[in-house]
Amino acid sequence: MDEQKLRTQLERKDWIEAAFDALADHGIDGLRVEALAKRCGVTKGSFYWHFKDRQDIFDAVLAAWKEGRVRDINRQTQSAPGREAEQLRRVIDIYSGAAGHRRGLWIELAIRDWARRDAAAKAVVEEVDAWRMECTRKLFLACGFADADARSRSLLLYAYVFGSSLMAYDRNDPQNADCKRWIAERILSR
Template identity: 30%
Template sequence: MSNSSDMASEEPTKRMTKASRPVVDRTVWLDAARAILVDQGIDAVKVEPLAAMLEISRSSFYWHFKNRQELLDALIEYWTDVNDRALRALVEPHPDDPKEREQLARTRLRQLVNLFIDERQFSSEFDMAIREWARKDHAIEKRVARIDKQRIAHLQKIFVDMGHPKADSLIRAKILYFHQLGYYLTGIKESKEVRIRNAPRYLEVLSGIKI
């Protein structure tokens, strides 16, 4: 259910031409930092390479960030916003009617698998780059652990709404989440067609319900 993202901002670090370069606002700097993080790792995320990539002077950087550390703090916030926005949307709103909740949960589980397959709203490359950064920084490691816990809670909510007991839903959520991380970590390559074809069977096995 995974493969590399086709998001333009996740492409390996490429120099932006003056003609194609967007307005250099804070988000442009963060996208450039993300691209370097994915391509080269956290140690390469520095002002000089970012300015060179964007083909602008370093002074522009300091309109948006006091220093490199402030950029790194913003980058981890950017990750939680960009990569978790679609996932959070899958558990909101939460209907009061049990039958409506169950039906909506089935739909959301299908949408979740499609989210992992498509990867335009959830970038596996960005996620893996952040996790590699966490290996070197204890504060980032703690942040990643907290985000993982929140994501699993979102998935657990879907399974609870499908009618599974809370304890069972937690296990199902962990299996689904760790299974997906395993895909990313092992670098399994499958075509989008294969993943789409296999998705219904994954859903049935993971949910215990024929969807």
């Protein structure tokens, strides 16, 4: 495919997706205009057709990441009345089963690393974390836990799922499923 045809087919969302791939592979340092253009197989001019500058794509990546994380947690924490504990188990299972979601994990880590050095990224991460905690807190409240307990359990849930996703261990070990169930029951028990 010639470059002109490819360039006309590239949309802003394609650049953002390429930026997520670069972020997963190289962290924030991978979000250089030249590197993104090369990744997309186009010239830097194509980048500037869609973004006014590098900060513009930074802002777009953060907005897209936030939107995706909020959408995902909203979807994962929807529950029929009386089924909130079951939904919390499902959230724990989904988010602690990161083996099939390595790209998402690498993006999450890169965004969090970026947030250590950038106020805008930090603000977005804080918003996403607060929203995640609030969604699970509501599920714990619906299970009958007091607010302080619901908040603590939400923090414990996320400490477990993010912590376990960072660890190097044999994810295919059959004992992991039993361990994961045991941990979920401790998080949910009274």
